[in-house]
Amino acid sequence: MNPSTSRFKTLFLCTGNSARSILAEYIANKSSSHILKAYSAGSHPKGAPHPMALQVLKEYFSIDPSDARSKSLDEFKETEFDFVITVCDKAKENCPIWPGRPVIAHWGSPDPVIFEGNEKEKLHHFWQVAQQVKRRIELFTSLPFESLDQLRLEAATREIGLKETSLIPTSHQQ
Numbered sequence: 001m002n003p004s005t006s007r008f009k010t011l012f013l014c015t016g017n018s019a020r021s022i023l024a025e026y027i028a029n030k031s032s033s034h035i036l037k038a039y040s041a042g043s044h045p046k047g048a049p050h051p052m053a054l055q056v057l058k059e060y061f062s063i064d065p066s067d068a069r070s071k072s073l074d075e076f077k078e079t080e081f082d083f084v085i086t087v088c089d090k091a092k093e094n095c096p097i098w099p100g101r102p103v104i105a106h107w108g109s110p111d112p113v114i115f116e117g118n119e120k121e122k123l124h125h126f127w128q129v130a131q132q133v134k135r136r137i138e139l140f141t142s143l144p145f146e147s148l149d150q151l152r153l154e155a156a157t158r159e160i161g162l163k164e165t166s167l168i169p170t171s172h173q174q
Contacts, residue, residue, distance in 0.1 A: 007037040008082040017042025019053040020087040045070040107161035
């Protein structure tokens, strides 16, 4: 696929599809819609996006998430994606086989839903995860897609998930 003529269909996959994958879908569609058409899903969707994920999108990224919903990966089982990116370890372990030959990569981030702290600290943690997701999407969309063969593209996409893995705490640290 040539990114100059069409967009890469990209699925961000998580277990609950309530926070990290929702953040990735909306941030990618706003900041990189010229290259990506992003979707999100969960292997065991929670039923609704987490309110703090929606708050971060609206307040910090000026994104209207009013149509956001928690979706099952079953909704996309016949869809041919160019990229499938897991954003949580459980989704990585249970990633199904996808039609076509998508590049599959893992960009794990701490789950902001389970972060312990007061409301201000929790919101800050959601923002930190969203910033990490945004930086990874920026790195991804700056890849020279047209000059990379399938193996190099897959390696470069996977390498993005190895960046900044320890910058976000997994719990409140005094």
